[in-house]
Amino acid sequence: MPTHGRTFLGDPQELSAARRWTRATLDGHPHSDDAALIVTELGTNALAHTASGDGTFHVRLTVSERAITITVTDSGGTETAPEVQHPPLNSTHGRGLALVTALADSVTIQGDDSGRTVTAELRVRADVEEPARCL
Secondary structure, eight states: OOEEEEEEESSTTHHHHHHHHHHHHHTTOTTHHHHHHHHHHHHHHHHHHSGGGGSEEEEEEEEOSSEEEEEEEOOOOOSSOOOOOOOOTTOSSSOHHHHHHHHSSEEEEEEETTEEEEEEEEEOOOOOOOOOOOO
């Protein structure tokens, strides 16, 4: 399975670079837009809530015929683990991880205050063939 990785600086402008890199790496894959959105959301969380905002975050994409696995690893520095939140309707923050869990088939979080990795998997669904018609 091909694996591609890149480290991005802890600068909000790097989020668009991460998104472009993801789309270019997946080059026309049916899930490339969803993967780019997931990278953006997880990268944003890393910058906003961890030491990655003053450091770096790492993105890894693993591509197979069955799935794309996206991992974003932050630089740590926080004791709280990422969790899905339910903010008030008028809130402008707090929906990123909920969006990731809605798009992905699975999401796991590993690590501790020295650095966490969020992994999202997008499974590729086989095309359903039309049954043959009887004549």
